[in-house]
Amino acid sequence: MWKLIVRRILIMIPQIFVLSLLVFIMAKAMPGDALTGLIDPNIDPAAIEAMRERLGLNNPWYVQYWDWVTRAMQGDLGQSFHFKMPVTELIGQRLVNTFWLSLATLIFTYMIAIPLGITSGRYNDTFLDRAITGYTYVGFAAPLFITALLMLFVFGFQLGWFPTGGSVSPGSAAGTWDYILSKAYHLILPAFSMAVITTVSTVQYLRSEIIDTKQKEFIITARAKGASESRVYNRHILRNSLLPIAAFFGYEITGLIGGTIFIENIFNYPGMGQLFLQSITRRDFSVMTACVLLFGIAAIIGALISDIILSLVDPRIRIK
Amino acid sequence: METNNPNIEPPKEIERSPSGLTILWREIVRDKLALISLIFFVATTAGVFIASLLLDLNEIVKVDLFALYERPSSEFWLGTDYGGRDIFGQLIIGTRNSLAIGLLVTLMSGTIGILIGLISGYFGGTIDNIFMRFVDFFMILPTLMIVIVFVTAVPDYSIYSFSFIMTAFLWMGIARLIRSKALQERELEYVQASKTLGSSDFKIMFTQVLPNLSSIIIVTMTLNLAANIGIESGLSFLGFGFPEDTPSLGTLISYARNPQTLELRWWIWLPASILILVLMLSINNVGQALKRATDARQRRG
Numbered sequence: 268m269w270k271l272i273v274r275r276i277l278i279m280i281p282q283i284f285v286l287s288l289l290v291f292i293m294a295k296a297m298p299g300d301a302l303t304g305l306i307d308p309n310i311d312p313a314a315i316e317a318m319r320e321r322l323g324l325n326n327p328w329y330v331q332y333w334d335w336v337t338r339a340m341q342g343d344l345g346q347s348f349h350f351k352m353p354v355t356e357l358i359g360q361r362l363v364n365t366f367w368l369s370l371a372t373l374i375f376t377y378m379i380a381i382p383l384g385i386t387s388g389r390y391n392d393t394f395l396d397r398a399i400t401g402y403t404y405v406g407f408a409a410p411l412f413i414t415a416l417l418m419l420f421v422f423g424f425q426l427g428w429f430p431t432g433g434s435v436s437p438g439s440a441a442g443t444w445d446y447i448l449s450k451a452y453h454l455i456l457p458a459f460s461m462a463v464i465t466t467v468s469t470v471q472y473l474r475s476e477i478i479d480t481k482q483k484e485f486i487i488t489a490r491a492k493g494a495s496e497s498r499v500y501n502r503h504i505l506r507n508s509l510l511p512i513a514a515f516f517g518y519e520i521t522g523l524i525g526g527t528i529f530i531e532n533i534f535n536y537p538g539m540g541q542l543f544l545q546s547i548t549r550r551d552f553s554v555m556t557a558c559v560l561l562f563g564i565a566a567i568i569g570a571l572i573s574d575i576i577l578s579l580v581d582p583r584i585r586i587k
Numbered sequence: 588m589e590t591n592n593p594n595i596e597p598p599k600e601i602e603r604s605p606s607g608l609t610i611l612w613r614e615i616v617r618d619k620l621a622l623i624s625l626i627f628f629v630a631t632t633a634g635v636f637i638a639s640l641l642l643d644l645n646e647i648v649k650v651d652l653f654a655l656y657e658r659p660s661s662e663f664w665l666g667t668d669y670g671g672r673d674i675f676g677q678l679i680i681g682t683r684n685s686l687a688i689g690l691l692v693t694l695m696s697g698t699i700g701i702l703i704g705l706i707s708g709y710f711g712g713t714i715d716n717i718f719m720r721f722v723d724f725f726m727i728l729p730t731l732m733i734v735i736v737f738v739t740a741v742p743d744y745s746i747y748s749f750s751f752i753m754t755a756f757l758w759m760g761i762a763r764l765i766r767s768k769a770l771q772e773r774e775l776e777y778v779q780a781s782k783t784l785g786s787s788d789f790k791i792m793f794t795q796v797l798p799n800l801s802s803i804i805i806v807t808m809t810l811n812l813a814a815n816i817g818i819e820s821g822l823s824f825l826g827f828g829f830p831e832d833t834p835s836l837g838t839l840i841s842y843a844r845n846p847q848t849l850e851l852r853w854w855i856w857l858p859a860s861i862l863i864l865v866l867m868l869s870i871n872n873v874g875q876a877l878k879r880a881t882d883a884r885q886r887r888g
Binding site: 282285286295296297331351402405407409410411412413416417419420424431432453501521524525528529532534537543544547548555558559563566569570 | 709724727730732733735736737740797800802813817820821824825827840841844846849850853856860861863864867868870873875
């Protein structure tokens with residue numbers, strides 16, 4: 268068990284290293300560098316050259332890379348030249364919002380997936396199952412951004428049930444009850460729009476998992492000894508079918524990253540996804556590299572979590 | 588004797604077991620939804636390509652200041668956008684561009700994926716290990732973000748660089764699938780027999796193993812086509828897809844990022860959204876029917 272976890276973590280180190288190298292090279296390939304946005308173009312070129320030398324921008328790339336990595340490890344991701352503040356601080360503010368959005372999405376995802384998957388698996392080939400399978404069919408094909416736009420159009424603009432942008436209504440003071448309620452209210456529509464799509468694969472998986480388990484011999488045994496139908500489903504089948512779903516939790520994180528970029532832009536929600544796109548359009552490269560690096564690390568850690576849960580759930584993987 | 592067994596007929600010729608492609612085709616014809624989807628997809632593709640030959644591109648992208656944000660009418664079937672440009676014409680051109688890039692990226696990423704998957708699965712061992720660690724790493728990257736970054740970093744950005752960037756990050760799924768199938772295939776007797784006969788690895792891989800994987804390749808390519816059209820329109824929607832002078836379906840939808848357009852001018856973005864949705868659904872329907880055909884237990888026909 269521990270051997271597997273340690274080995275898995277060791278694999279992670281080169282992954283993060285290659286990721287950081289990739290991010291660094293991409294940042295170097297972009298036009299302009301950390302200095303272009305900072306200085307007044309009227310300054311004497313010799314002074315610029317001196318400043319470049321002082322900031323280490325004339326060093327060979329591997330020295331620059333090493334400087335960047337050591338500073339990033341100490342929590343210094345550079346300076347945003349659009350917001351004129353440290354990137355760490357800027358990301359700190361946005362990360363909180365994205366965290367809540369992702370959490371709400373995950374909660375909705377499982378809230379939709381578990382009842383639908385169970386109904387569909389338990390009463391397979393009934394009308395209800397067909398309806399649920401139909402939904403997963405459409406949800407599988409529908410792109411996230413179109414779904415989100417339609418949701419915003421219908422529930423935000425036409426019906427006016429939900430706010431159409433922002434993460435909190437202006438004027439509410441932080442810390443009050445109203446503030447928390449308003450935050451939650453702003454979360455519902457974006458999180459739900461994303462969950463409607465991301466949940467589809469979980470529903471499909473749960474359905475086929477339950478249908479498979481239903482025909483296993485221990486279920487026949489449970490029925491034979493006289494267990495009630497609800498007991499068979501809730502204790503015997505569900506327990507065996509839900510565990511693999513739990514293991515996919517980590518992989519969901521990778522999906523959420525792509526999702527937040529779309530959702531936050533459509534709903535004008537001030538989170539990391541929005542910050543990332545803004546930093547690109549504003550050529551704010553220190554922010555951009557920090558975003559890619561953080562999201563990449565989040566995805567790598569997500570995969571790690573999933574692999575660990577999977578090995579806890581399924582002992583066959585441990586042997587390998 | 589003969590009168591006792593009137594039902595026995597002279598033995599027929601032994602029926603050939605149907606080839607993979609026949610099975611795929613039969614499954615689509617049996618599944619009415621998939622057949623309608625296929626007809627719809629082919630008709631749209633043909634219609635869009637023919638119509639875009641007849642339409643005058645310059646006429647469509649011409650700014651007309653007297654017709655800003657027109658509602659749908661007999662002159663402009665689907666109204667006009669902020670520059671007075673006809674939405675219907677843009678929709679046709681956009682669909683053509685989206686389909687073309689979808690097909691191009693699917694073919695390119697498919698070719699790379701099949702090659703790497705086949706080599707890695709057929710040889711196994713160290714080669715397989717190296718390729719798969721590489722693929723593993725690419726699979727967990729936040730692809731969307733990296734594609735966006737590349738799109739901004741590339742100098743002289745054009746449709747070709749866009750499709751190369753997309754291809755560079757989309758071949759991993761198919762490589763992994765083909766690899767797992769090739770691993771199974773190389774253990775089969777026909778491969779061993781062929782080796783004993785002295786066929787080269789190259790010949791076995793491409794003339795013997797590859798044809799046996801053809802149906803699975805067709806299935807994934809179909810499903811990938813739908814996914815790639817979705818990714819392309821998503822990127823164009825965010826403003827990191829097609830260059831500005833080439834409209835795609837995503838470009839039309841991206842006008843909806845302006846809340847006023849989203850709320851009040853549905854004719855600009857709704858038709859394109861519905862078209863993408865229907866296109867992706869129909870390609871997926873065909874793909875799912877093909878997928879069922881490759882699994883004998885689920886076949887309908």
